[in-house]
Amino acid sequence: MNRRFHRVCVLKGGISTERDVSLRSGAAVARGLRACGYEVVEMDVTSANEVLIPDGCDVVFVALHGTFGEDGGVQRILRERGIPFTGSSEESCRLAFDKTETRRRLIEVGLPVPPGLTLNTRPSSPPLPLPIFVKPARQGSSIGCHAVRAMDELESAFADAAQYGGDVVVEAFIEGRELTVGIVDSQALPVVEIVAPGGIYDYRAKYTSGVSTYLVPAPLSEAQSASLQACALRVFAALDAAGLGRVDFRLAANGRAYVLELNSIPGFTETSLLPKAAAAAGISFPELCDRILNSASVR
Secondary structure, three states: OOOOOEEEEEEOOOOOOOOHHHHHHHHHHHHHHHHHHOEEEEEEOOOOOOOOOOOOEEEEEEEOOOOOOOOOOHHHHEEEHHOOEEEOOOOHHHHHHHHHHHHHHHHHHOOOOOOOEEEOOOOOOOOOOOOOOEEEEOOOOOOOEEOOOHHHHHHHHHHHHOOOOEEEEEOOOOOEEEEEEEEEEOOOOOOOOEEEEHHOOOHHHHOOOOOOEEEEEOOOOOHHHHHHHHHHHHHHHHHHOEEHHHHHEEEOOOOOOOEEEOOOOOOOOOOHHHHHHHHOOOOHHHHHHHHHHHOOEEE
């Protein structure tokens, strides 16, 4: 086999609130790549000021979530050093990580997002009709996110979201189904439906085994599935993403789908959605890691 790469550095851990998830993702990726025959070095990133890539590594698999993983920070460093890396460019990552900028871009190209706005001061009354969804503008893993169904919940929800960088995105809460579409090297994977307690896919529901139920593939008509996959690819293109990603949706009772966000470095833990979708498409976990690795470049 003619491999593009031989010795891989997997970056994991990081400095964000998603550090623990990233450590698990990186360890899983390393196991998957070793199963494919690669020589793998795992590096725990503990500072944004110093990213050590061991000599002899010819590619980096970025398994860092959140700040300095998905916001373009580590991608800028790797690009400046001329080291090929997995995933999107620094510009694409920055755009996808900022939910305000993501919304603006998706609206520009005519993609459906929930009605919403970005605030930097706490509102005295709900800025949209309840229920609403409150989330930090630049954060991941549902950290700081809250569904607000009553006025007395607004203050604490906004305060929690605001502690993660200031700006807070407030959107209409779309009552309906939680769906997601993974993308690997421009291929849209089968749609996954998430059934979470109370209909809210929060941090606990995401990362505690057995709390949420995953329907893979989602029980949808062929037309619905195809429409969501096509929309996910449009989101991927609109944000100039590459390599891998996962687009999250809410599907309203009337059948209308709303784009919530693009995750540029989705999780690879035992409960993560991208590996589940890949498995439904007949792609084993090691093969998934291999395909993502071979899409790497100096973006």
